[in-house]
Amino acid sequence: MARIGYARVSTLDQDLTLQRTALKAAGCDPIRAEKKSGTSTTGRKELAIILDFIGEGDTLVVTRIDRLARSIGDLQDIVRALKEKGARLQATEQPIDTGTAAGKAFLDMLGVFAEFETNLRRERQMEGIAKAKAAGIYKGRTPSIDVTAVRALKAEGIGAAEIARRLGIGRASVYRVLDVKARQIT
Incomplete structure (x- = not known):
């Protein structure tokens, strides 16, 4: 026991x-x-x-x-x-x-x-974020993806997988930046 x-x-x-x-x-x-x-x-x-x-x-x-x-x-x-x-x-x-x-x-x-x-804490946090957004203080997380670099590499003819590898980001992030509708394996 x-x-x-x-x-x-x-x-x-x-x-x-x-x-x-x-x-x-x-x-x-x-x-x-x-x-x-x-x-x-x-x-x-x-x-x-x-x-x-x-x-x-x-x-x-x-x-x-x-x-x-x-x-x-x-x-x-x-x-x-x-x-x-x-x-x-x-x-x-x-x-x-x-x-x-x-x-x-x-x-x-x-x-x-x-x-x-826990629920009260979450509500207070969301209220604080809404208030900060309304005051123009809270802008959200800073972007971690260099959109210009993604588009430049794509313009050079480099595929999404290679762009992701070079920039250290996910392939899905590359697709989001390029707004590719048909997700072709490249």
Whole structure:
């Protein structure tokens, strides 16, 4: 009956030390950690490893459920996967223990709030971008493709694949610049 710790932060410049310390104090061994966004479980290799090897009677321990998932759907999928394997989920900083009815209820409530917080953050970001665009401050990302160079190379008779290779861009980007309707292999 292992206690497996999982620590996660969203960006590379954030630190995992506090989470690792709390998980170690909670008796976790091993502790898996990663620096990935929590808005999706896609690409979170350490979490996938835990879910693959966790077994009957084991407990997945996190400091808070927002370290595990930011959407109620992902959270429920993780809890369901744990339940199917006979494992449970606990949080060190929240009264969550999927081995109890109260813990399950609290987990669902916190999951809803975590998703709500993510959606609010996204809305505020979009409002800020709209405001900056209206004020003429936000122009979007600067173009990374030299349109003139693409057209000049095409004028020399060079094909799209070779233009893409020379300029270090995707072939689809070359086609977009040239507005080629029929995508011929060149």
